[in-house]
Amino acid sequence: MEKPKVVILGAGYGGLIASRELEKILNSGEADVTLINKHDYHYISTQLHKIGAGTASDNKVALHIPDLLKTNLVKFKKAVVSNVDFNDKxxxxxxxxxxxxxxxxxxxxxxxxxxxxxxxxENAFKIRSFRSSKAIQNHITKEFAAYKEDQDPSHLTFVVAGAGFTGIEMVGELVDKLPKLCKQYDIPVKETRIINVEASDSILPFFDRKAIDFTTAYLKKSGVELMTSTKIVECKKESIILDNGFQIPARTLIWSGGVRANKLLEKWNLQLVRGRIPVDEYLRVKELDGVFCIGDASLFTKEDQNALPATAQVAIQQAQTCGPNIAATIRGEALKPFTYSHKGTVASIGLKVAVGNVFGVKITGLFAALMKQVVEARYLLVLGGPVFMVKELLNLNPKKG
Ligand code: FAD
Ligand code: NAD
Structure with a gap:
C-alpha cells in the first residue's frame, strides 16, 4: 500500500514545530512527510526587529532548516508555494x-x-522576513554614510509607524543602536531623531497602564519623539505625511502598522474571515478533507470568545496539538481538541529593558528583559532540545548558509 503523503506549507513557528512533532510520533515508513519553505532557513520572527536595527547577529535569528530536522522522516523542500488545488489534492x-x-x-x-x-x-520598510529586516539594517547604515556626505538631517530621521508591540520593540532597538552608529561615523547623537507615530491615543494600546507609563517614560528619557493620536496618511521617498497636515522630512519609514494573514490565501477560493482561515477545534479547515491550518494564517475561535491573536505563542501551541492530530488522522485514531494556555506577554525595549505580564504578574525593566531572554531560550528548547538550546546560546552549533 502507498504511504500517505503529508505536506506542510511554511517553516515558521507553526510548520517547523508541527514537523518536529511528527518526527517524534511517526514510525519510519509510516508516511511521506514534506516540509516546504521559501528559504532553507527558519527565521525567528520574534527577533526580526533586532535584525532590522542590526543588534543581533544573523546566525542567531536565521537557522538552517535541514539542521533542525532531527530524523529523515521529514523531507525538506526549498520552494515557493503558489497555489493549492483542494479538489485534486x-x-x-x-x-x-x-x-x-x-x-x-x-x-x-x-x-x-x-x-x-x-x-x-513602495517606500516604507517592513519587518516581515529575515530579508526585509536585513534591508532595514543596510538602509540605516547607508543613511549614516549619506549624512556624512551632505549633512541633510532627513538622512538621520528614523520614523517608526505604529506603537503596537512590533513598533515599540523596533524603537527600543534603534535607541540602543543609533549611538553606536554615531560613534562609528563620528556624528553627534543629537543629530539623530527617532519618531514613533501611533494612530490611537496611547502607545502599546493593548497593554496595561503600568507598562504604558513605564515605556512612555523610558522612551521619552531616551529622546524618542512619541506622536500619539496621529496617523500616517502617505509615505513619500523623502517625507512622511501625517493626518494633522504636518510632513516629516525623512527617508526611513519602518512600517509596523499591523499584520494580516499571508495574502496568498486570498487566491485560493477559501472561505476566509478577516483574511484568515477558520479552523475547527481540532485545527482542521472547515469543509476540506484532510487539511489543517495553524498560526497566523488560521483563525481559531472558541464558542463566544474572541479569535486568538497572531502570536508565536499561539502558533507553537497549535503546532504541538496539530502534529499529533495529523498522525492520529493517518492512524484513524481520535483527535485532541486544541486548548490555548496564555503564559503572558513580554515586549523588549532594547536589550536591557522590557515590559510584560507573565502569569498575571506585571514586570518592567531589567527583570522583564531577562524574562524575555528566558522566553526566547525556551523556544530553542522546544525546537531542538536542551543540548541544541545550550549550544545555540553559546554559539557552538555549526552554522550553514
Ligand atoms: P511565520 O512565522 O510567518 O512563518 C511562515 C513561514 O512560511 C515563513 O518561513 C515563510 O517564509 C513561509 N512562507 C510564506 N509564504 C510562503 C510561500 N508562498 N511558499 C513557501 N513558504 C512560504 N509573537 C509572540 O508570541 N511573542 C513575541 O515576542 C513576538 N514578537 C514579534 C516580533 C516581531 C518583530 C514580529 C514581526 C512578530 C512577533 N510576534 C511575536 C508574532 C510572531 O512572530 C508570529 O505570530 C509568528 O511568526 C507566526 O508564526 P507562523 O508559523 O504562523 O508564521
Ligand atoms: P498591532 O496591530 O498590534 O499594532 C499596530 C499599531 O499600528 C496599532 O497600535 C495601530 O493603531 C497603529 N497604526 C495602524 N495604522 C497606523 C497609521 N496609519 N499611522 C499610525 N499608526 C498606525 O501590530 P503589531 O505590533 O505588528 O503586532 C502584530 C502581532 O504580533 C500581534 O498579535 C502582537 O501581539 C504580536 N507581537 C507580539 C510581540 C510580543 O509579544 N513581544 C511583539 C511583536 C508582535
Missing part, C-alpha cells in the same frame, strides 16, 4: 512543479498590512 509551486498530498498543513504565516496607505508599499 495538489500543491503548485512557482516553478510549475506539482506535489500531491493526502494530508495538508497550511502554516504560511503573516503579511504586513499597509491598509492601502499611499506610498507605504
Amino acid at each position: 495538489n500543491i503548485v509551486l512557482d516553478n510549475g512543479e506539482t506535489l500531491e498530498y493526502d494530508y495538508l498543513l497550511i502554516a504560511l504565516g503573516f503579511d504586513v498590512d499597509t491598509f492601502g496607505i499611499p506610498g507605504v508599499e
Whole structure:
C-alpha cells in the first residue's frame, strides 16, 4: 500500500514545530512527510526587529532548516508555494512543479498590512522576513554614510509607524543602536531623531497602564519623539505625511502598522474571515478533507470568545496539538481538541529593558528583559532540545548558509 503523503506549507513557528512533532510520533515508513519553505532557513520572527536595527547577529535569528530536522522522516523542500488545488489534492509551486498530498498543513504565516496607505508599499520598510529586516539594517547604515556626505538631517530621521508591540520593540532597538552608529561615523547623537507615530491615543494600546507609563517614560528619557493620536496618511521617498497636515522630512519609514494573514490565501477560493482561515477545534479547515491550518494564517475561535491573536505563542501551541492530530488522522485514531494556555506577554525595549505580564504578574525593566531572554531560550528548547538550546546560546552549533 502507498504511504500517505503529508505536506506542510511554511517553516515558521507553526510548520517547523508541527514537523518536529511528527518526527517524534511517526514510525519510519509510516508516511511521506514534506516540509516546504521559501528559504532553507527558519527565521525567528520574534527577533526580526533586532535584525532590522542590526543588534543581533544573523546566525542567531536565521537557522538552517535541514539542521533542525532531527530524523529523515521529514523531507525538506526549498520552494515557493503558489497555489493549492483542494479538489485534486495538489500543491503548485512557482516553478510549475506539482506535489500531491493526502494530508495538508497550511502554516504560511503573516503579511504586513499597509491598509492601502499611499506610498507605504513602495517606500516604507517592513519587518516581515529575515530579508526585509536585513534591508532595514543596510538602509540605516547607508543613511549614516549619506549624512556624512551632505549633512541633510532627513538622512538621520528614523520614523517608526505604529506603537503596537512590533513598533515599540523596533524603537527600543534603534535607541540602543543609533549611538553606536554615531560613534562609528563620528556624528553627534543629537543629530539623530527617532519618531514613533501611533494612530490611537496611547502607545502599546493593548497593554496595561503600568507598562504604558513605564515605556512612555523610558522612551521619552531616551529622546524618542512619541506622536500619539496621529496617523500616517502617505509615505513619500523623502517625507512622511501625517493626518494633522504636518510632513516629516525623512527617508526611513519602518512600517509596523499591523499584520494580516499571508495574502496568498486570498487566491485560493477559501472561505476566509478577516483574511484568515477558520479552523475547527481540532485545527482542521472547515469543509476540506484532510487539511489543517495553524498560526497566523488560521483563525481559531472558541464558542463566544474572541479569535486568538497572531502570536508565536499561539502558533507553537497549535503546532504541538496539530502534529499529533495529523498522525492520529493517518492512524484513524481520535483527535485532541486544541486548548490555548496564555503564559503572558513580554515586549523588549532594547536589550536591557522590557515590559510584560507573565502569569498575571506585571514586570518592567531589567527583570522583564531577562524574562524575555528566558522566553526566547525556551523556544530553542522546544525546537531542538536542551543540548541544541545550550549550544545555540553559546554559539557552538555549526552554522550553514
Ligand atoms: P511565520 O512565522 O510567518 O512563518 C511562515 C513561514 O512560511 C515563513 O518561513 C515563510 O517564509 C513561509 N512562507 C510564506 N509564504 C510562503 C510561500 N508562498 N511558499 C513557501 N513558504 C512560504 N509573537 C509572540 O508570541 N511573542 C513575541 O515576542 C513576538 N514578537 C514579534 C516580533 C516581531 C518583530 C514580529 C514581526 C512578530 C512577533 N510576534 C511575536 C508574532 C510572531 O512572530 C508570529 O505570530 C509568528 O511568526 C507566526 O508564526 P507562523 O508559523 O504562523 O508564521
Ligand atoms: P498591532 O496591530 O498590534 O499594532 C499596530 C499599531 O499600528 C496599532 O497600535 C495601530 O493603531 C497603529 N497604526 C495602524 N495604522 C497606523 C497609521 N496609519 N499611522 C499610525 N499608526 C498606525 O501590530 P503589531 O505590533 O505588528 O503586532 C502584530 C502581532 O504580533 C500581534 O498579535 C502582537 O501581539 C504580536 N507581537 C507580539 C510581540 C510580543 O509579544 N513581544 C511583539 C511583536 C508582535
